[in-house]
Amino acid sequence: MTTVRLWTDAEAEADPRVKAVFDDIRATRKSDFINNIWRALANQPDTLDRLWAGLKAVMVAPGSLDPVVKEMIYIAVSSANGCGYCVHSHTAAAKAKGMTGAQHEELLAVIGMASQTNALVTALQLPVDQQFLVES
Template sequence: MATVTLWSDAEAEADPRVKAVFDDIRATRRSEFINNFWRGLANQPAVLERTWASLKQVMAADGALDPLTKELIYIAVSTANGCSYCIHSHTAAARAKGMTDAQHGELLAVIGMAAETNALVTAMQLPVDREFEA
């Protein structure tokens, strides 16, 4: 159960700041769907504006990483952080960007392997090899 009110479309229409962000989300994503993350953030219009602007810059802008790769990274980080909502949201986004079942399975294998080896290295407190230092 949410700890904040999830804004309806009617409530969003009544607040110019929220309406502007929701309209931009719809235009950027070419979809009428506004998910619960944005509806919850609407309670704080300044946070909504800032978060959408940052996310749009990182995830929607053209860059060195293709859109699917960005979503795969987002899934991995969300898994490491234990964010079920983000795992579901970005898995759906990755599928919409062409992620196959085989890619998803391989991603999960990489996430699992990284979690295992990270835990082992952390437990052993191994020093970083000089060759790996940037």
């Protein structure tokens, strides 16, 4: 259960700042759907605006990484952070952007392997090999 009220479309329409962000989300995504994260953040319009602007800058703006790769990285980080909501929403986004079933299976294998080796290296408290250190 959520810890804050999720804004309805009618409530968002009545608040110019929230309406502007919701309208931009719909235009950017070419969809009428507004995720619960944005509906929850409507309670804090400054945070809503800042996070949406940041998400657009990182995830929507063209860059060196393919949009599917960005979504797959988001899935991996969300898995590591234990954010089920983000795993689900970004898996859906990755699939919508073309992630195949085979890519998803391989991504899950990489996440599982990284989690296992990270835990072992942490438990072993291994020093970083000199060859891996970046010289400035």
